[in-house]
Amino acid sequence: MSLLELKSIVVRYGEIEAVDGVSLVVEAGEVVTLLGSNGAGKSTTLRAISGLAKPASGDILLEGQSIVGLRPEEIVRRGIAQVPEGRRVFPGLSVRENIMLGASNRRGLKKSEIRREADEMFDLFPDIRRFADALGWTLSGGQQQMVAVARGLMAKPRILLLDEPSLGLAPVIVQAVFAIIAEIRRRGTTVLLVEQNARMGLSVADRGYVLETGKLVLSGTPTQLWSNEEIRAAYLGGRAAVA
Ligand SMILES: Nc1ncnc2c1ncn2[C@@H]1O[C@H](COP(=O)(O)OP(=O)(O)O)[C@@H](O)[C@H]1O
Ligand SMILES: [Mg+2]
Incomplete structure (x- = not known):
């Protein structure tokens, strides 16, 4: 299953x-990476999984059990955490407080335990450790992305949904974010990653799917997707990406 x-x-x-x-x-x-250009339906697919968008039809199964119609909080409780597009770091909360918010689905945890776990997160995100007490708004885009991913991991998800973590970040920061995704996988967390950046998205993926105007048009291993001429042309830099 x-x-x-x-x-x-x-x-x-x-x-x-x-x-x-x-x-x-x-x-x-x-x-698993879900690729597609702007407007292809990638975010909506993630929002359907996390209960933020209601499917008109179809089913979504977590280990064989339907989660369609469950409230978003219940879906998080069952082990699906989403890091939304655009990071959404709370500007007036400290970095540590932002990260601690990710544990709100986990009942019966003492605040001191949550705080300890949040501080342990900095092992995975050493670049933001020194900002633990700084307010969210003072961070760069890349640092905010790391806070958002750390917050998602605080839910201890069985599957982490990442919506375009590379969007708007400088190449060197994108590399750092993807190194973290590889490390998250190594630690055993399953990831469904949405990306327009096919090159980076496939670099960490076991498999990928390509979405075009709401429909899946192709799937396969990164090698299989790379070898598809059309896909390479459209998404992998052969010509300008489809608008
Ligand atoms: N809240 C919304 N209301 C109306 N249309 C929307 C809304 N969100 C997305 N759309 C439309 O749905 C389509 C898919 O959007 P989206 O899932 O955000 O794509 P992607 O994440 O791949 O860029 C687009 O045509 C977009 O304009
Ligand atoms: Mg999107």
Whole structure:
């Protein structure tokens, strides 16, 4: 049984079919990348998984159990944490407080334990350790992305959903963020990663799916996807990315 399975998911915004019959699986221990250009339906797919968007039809199974219709808090409690697009670090809270918020789904934890775990997070994110007491707004984009990922990990998820962690970051920072994703996988957390940056997205992935205007058009290992001429042209730098 797969850890996560989407079966013919459809999500509409009014007339717009943002996600149009998407089926995919994520096995335990994998990093799976969902590629696609702007507006392809990547974020909506993640929002459907985390309960923030309601599918018009289809099913989403976590270890074989449907999670469609559950409240987002309940979905987090069952082990799916999402790091949303755009980072959303609380500007007036300290970095440590931002990270601690990620544990709010875990009942019966003392604040002191949460604080200790948040401080342990800095082993994985040494670049932000020195900002533990700094306010969120003082951080750079890359540092905020690290805070957002650390907050997601504080939920101790079985599967972490990452929505375009490289967006708007300088190349060297993107490298650092992807090194962390590789380390997260090494530590045993399953990751479903959404990316427009196919090169980086596939560099850490076991498998990938390509989404175009709400429909999956291709899937395979990174090697298989790289060897597809059309995909390479559209997403991997052969010509300008599809708008
Ligand atoms: N809240 C919304 N209301 C109406 N349309 C939306 C909303 N969010 C996304 N869309 C539309 O749904 C489609 C898919 O969007 P999205 O899932 O954000 O794509 P991606 O993350 O791949 O860029 C786009 O056409 C977008 O304009
Ligand atoms: Mg998006």
